[in-house]
Structure formats: C-alpha cells, structure tokens
Amino acid sequence: xxxxxxxxxxxxxxxxxxxxxxxxxxxxxxxxxxxxxxxxxxxxxxxxxxxxxxxxxxxxxxxxxxxxxxxxxxxxxxxxxxxxxx
Amino acid sequence: xxxxxxxxxxxxxxxxxxxxxxxxxxxxxxxxxxxxxxxxxxxxxxxxxxxxxxxxxxxxxxxxxxxxxxxxxxxxxxxxxxxxxxxxxxxxxxxxxxxxxxxxxxxxxxxxxxxxxxxxxxxxxxxxxxxxxxxxxxxxxxxxxxxxxxxxxxxxxxxxxxxxxxxxxxxxxxxxxxxxxxxxxxxxxxxxxxxxxxxxxxxxxxxxxxxxxxxxxxxxxxxxxxxxxxxxxxxxxxxxxxxxxxxxxx
Numbered sequence: 001x002x003x004x005x006x007x008x009x010x011x012x013x014x015x016x017x018x019x020x021x022x023x024x025x026x027x028x029x030x031x032x033x034x035x036x037x038x039x040x041x042x043x044x045x046x047x048x049x050x051x052x053x054x055x056x057x058x059x060x061x062x063x064x065x066x067x068x069x070x071x072x073x074x075x076x077x078x079x080x081x082x083x084x085x086x
Numbered sequence: 087x088x089x090x091x092x093x094x095x096x097x098x099x100x101x102x103x104x105x106x107x108x109x110x111x112x113x114x115x116x117x118x119x120x121x122x123x124x125x126x127x128x129x130x131x132x133x134x135x136x137x138x139x140x141x142x143x144x145x146x147x148x149x150x151x152x153x154x155x156x157x158x159x160x161x162x163x164x165x166x167x168x169x170x171x172x173x174x175x176x177x178x179x180x181x182x183x184x185x186x187x188x189x190x191x192x193x194x195x196x197x198x199x200x201x202x203x204x205x206x207x208x209x210x211x212x213x214x215x216x217x218x219x220x221x222x223x224x225x226x227x228x229x230x231x232x233x234x235x236x237x238x239x240x241x242x243x244x245x246x247x248x249x250x251x252x253x254x255x256x257x258x259x260x261x262x263x264x265x266x267x268x269x270x271x272x273x274x275x276x277x278x279x280x281x282x283x284x285x286x287x288x289x290x291x292x293x294x295x296x297x298x299x300x301x302x303x304x305x306x307x308x309x310x311x312x313x314x315x316x317x318x319x320x321x322x323x324x325x326x327x328x329x330x331x332x333x334x335x336x
Contacts, residue, residue: 003306003309003310003313004305004309004329005305006304006305006306006331006332007305007331007332008305008329008331009305009329009330009331010327010328010329011193012131012147012191012193012194012328012329013147013329013330013331015131015147015190015191016096016132016133016145016147016187016188016190019095019096019190020096023095025190025191025192027190027191027192027193028192028193041193042193043191043193043194043327043328044193044327049331
C-alpha cells in the first residue's frame with residue numbers, strides 16, 4: 001500500500017453521508033476492489049474530499065452566484081444565483 | 087425532507103450548546119444537549135452542519151470527546167482559513183442551537199467489553215487527533231478497566247496540548263508521553279521530534295503482548311505511525327486509523 005497524500009482522508013470521514021445513502025452504518029462494511037481484489041473495511045479506504053466546490057459570491061450582498069463541482073471528470077455548473085450572464 | 091425521518095436512521099437534529107470550554111488559545115470544547123441521542127461509543131464522531139442565511143451549507147465531521155453516558159461534546163481546533171471552525175471556536179455561546187447528526191462510525195471504536203478490551207492499548211495522537219483517544223481514556227476510567235495504556239501525543243508545544251490537566255493526572259496503568267515537535271520548555275527531557283521508528287520502538291507495546299493501536303491525526307502523521315507499527319510486527323488489522331487530512335503539522 002502506498003502512503004496517502006496529506007489531503008487524503010479515510011472512510012471514517014464519510015460515515016455520516018454513507019448512513020444517509022445506505023441507511024446503515026457502513027464504515028465497518030467490507031469492500032473488495034473490482035480491479036485488484038484488495039479487501040478492506042470502508043473506514044480504511046482512501047477518501048478524497050473535494051471542497052464543496054468552487055463558489056462565486058456577489059461582492060455586495062454575499063449571495064452565491066455560481067457553484068462548480070466536479071464529479072468523475074464532469075463539472076456540474078450551478079448558475080442559479082445569477083439573473084444573467086452574457 | 088421534514089417528516090420523513092425513519093426511526094433508527096441518522097437524521098439531522100437541532101442540539102443546544104450547553105457549555106463551552108477553552109482547552110488552548112485555539113482549541114475549544116463544546117458540550118451539547120441533544121434531544122434524541124442514541125448514545126455513542128468511544129471513538130465515534132458526529133457531523134455538524136452550518137447553514138448561512140443564503141442557504142449555503144458547510145458540513146464537518148468531529149470526533150466525540152466525551153465518554154459514553156457523558157454529555158455529547160466535541161473539541162474543535164480553529165483553522166484560520168476554515169469555514170466552520172472559526173465559528174465553533176469563537177462565536178458559539180451556551181444556549182445557541184446547532185445542527186448535528188450522529189453518532190457515526192463503528193471502526194475506530196474501543197470498548198472495554200469488546201474483543202480488544204483486555205489487551206494493552208496503544209494510543210497515538212497527532213495534534214487534535216487526541217480527541218477520540220481521550221474519549222477512550224475516559225471510558226476506561228469509567229468502566230474501571232485496568233488494561234495498560236500508553237498514549238504518545240505528538241504536539242508542537244506544551245501550551246498546545248489539549249486536555250493537559252486531565253492527561254497530567256495519569257490514572258493507574260495509563261502512561262502519557264509527549265513529543266514536542268516545534269518548541270520545548272527549558273529543561274525539557276522528553277521527546278522533541280516527530281514520531282519515528284526509534285521512538286515507536288521505545289514506546290510501543292511489544293507485538294507479542296497482542297496490543298491494539300489507535301492512531302488519529304493528520305494524514306501524514308497517521309501514515310508514518312501506522313507504517314512504523316507494521317514494521318514492528320503489528321498486524322495491520324490491529325492498527326486502527328483515522329485521518330483528518332492536511333490540517334496542522336504536529
């Protein structure tokens with residue numbers, strides 16, 4: 001196993017989100033890698049937590065104008081805070 | 087989402103801050119009254135969610151600092167560029183309400199009555215990684231457990247030690263060892279460097295005693311310590327790890 005980079009955390013950090021998604025405690029669940037076959041508990045897996053995304057705010061009122069979030073190479077762009085962008 | 091909570095599932099709830107206590111100039115412990123708390127285990131964590139007036143939300147995960155049965159508490163280190171910790175360490179007052187959910191996690195957990203409850207305990211903390219380990223120490227005392235414990239706590243300087251008064255009153259069978267990585271008081275004779283293989287050799291219980299280790303801290307600390315323990319012969323499954331990323335450099 002190669003050492004994790006500083007910014008990487010582990011499956012403990014997403015325990016809450018996983019309970020939300022799966023309906024049960026998942027950090028002790030055991031997963032098997034579909035490529036190399038490594039078996040391990042979710043708590044021991046490497047987790048890359050992006051920031052919530054890049055957030056663009058209004059200079060005057062602090063409103064969130066734009067949010068960019070990347071998921072598997074696809075960037076989701078949320079422009080709901082803008083009335084117009086030309 | 088209101089009204090859809092399934093019994094037994096993890097849901098966000100509103101807790102009331104019941105007490106705040108400064109541990110160091112940048113670290114504060116917050117205790118909560120949580121109306122619907124299932125009870126937690128030592129080492130678990132909870133999530134905190136802050137929502138700005140415009141709906142922007144930030145979520146963070148914090149280790150629970152208190153033992154089972156004690157009021158739910160977290161200990162938060164202020165990161166100056168953080169979105170959540172400055173609020174929690176500077177602005178929050180008793181009586182304030184905060185959204186949280188928990189308890190979370192079943193991996194980084196120690197229980198005196200569990201399968202690892204009777205073997206020597208090795209606790210390794212980098213900076214605020216001491217928080218869940220403190221919950222384990224309190225549980226050990228509460229349960230009247232006599233398992234021998236060594237806590238190696240890597241921290242930049244003595245004033246940055248969290249829970250110092252508690253840790254300096256070592257309970258029977260609990261040995262607390264500091265390594266001060268950046269600044270040492272005059273006459274300091276203890277460790278004064280980052281944890282390394284030599285230090286681990288001196289501090290860790292011999293593998294033959296079938297110890298269990300809990301390592302918590304910044305990712306680089308946990309990676310280094312876990313590798314040292316495995317090199318000493320600890321089976322990887324006896325080394326429980328919890329990493330919190332790049333924050334701080336103890």
